Amino acid sequence: MKLHELRDNAGAAKKAKRIGRGPGSGKGKMGGRGIKGQKSRSGVAIGGYEGGQMPLYQRLPKRGFNKPNRKAFAVVNLGLIQKFIDAGKIDATKPVDEDALVASGLVRRKRDGIRVLAKGEVTSAVTLTVTGASQSAVDAVAKAGGSLTVTTAAAAE
Numbered sequence: 001m002k003l004h005e006l007r008d009n010a011g012a013a014k015k016a017k018r019i020g021r022g023p024g025s026g027k028g029k030m031g032g033r034g035i036k037g038q039k040s041r042s043g044v045a046i047g048g049y050e051g052g053q054m055p056l057y058q059r060l061p062k063r064g065f066n067k068p069n070r071k072a073f074a075v076v077n078l079g080l081i082q083k084f085i086d087a088g089k090i091d092a093t094k095p096v097d098e099d100a101l102v103a104s105g106l107v108r109r110k111r112d113g114i115r116v117l118a119k120g121e122v123t124s125a126v127t128l129t130v131t132g133a134s135q136s137a138v139d140a141v142a143k144a145g146g147s148l149t150v151t152t153a154a155a156a157e
Helices: 078-086 098-104 135-143
Strands: 074-077 114-117 127-130 147-150
Touching: 074 078, 078 114, 078 135, 098 127, 114 127, 135 147
Parallel strands: 074 114, 127 147
Antiparallel strands: none
């Protein structure tokens, strides 16, 4: 292969459509905009306007409610905690708190606290201290010989 033989893959580079360049281009004269009117002019954006008719977004019913002060927890599954213990990123012999989970890279940030769920198996006897946990997660950790403590002080902040 030589330098002059280099080509893009077929269909990789698509030529831009040149508008208003004469009748032979297929997009000459009006450039596909029709005749006169607001939408034929440049700098016009008519978003959601339906010509005086009630717009669709106003016709549809509004449902639900978003609580403004809702708590957002970082969710961690037991299986992932076990995986990090096996990989040596979390030391199961020491008590594991939220800061240790963030430091290990399992959780990016604490948000309003970390909540542990029971998806996956845990085999190590680990001592966890987190903001929230499902009852099945507490039972699974206890079954493996560890303990899972839920703190309410961090949740109240």
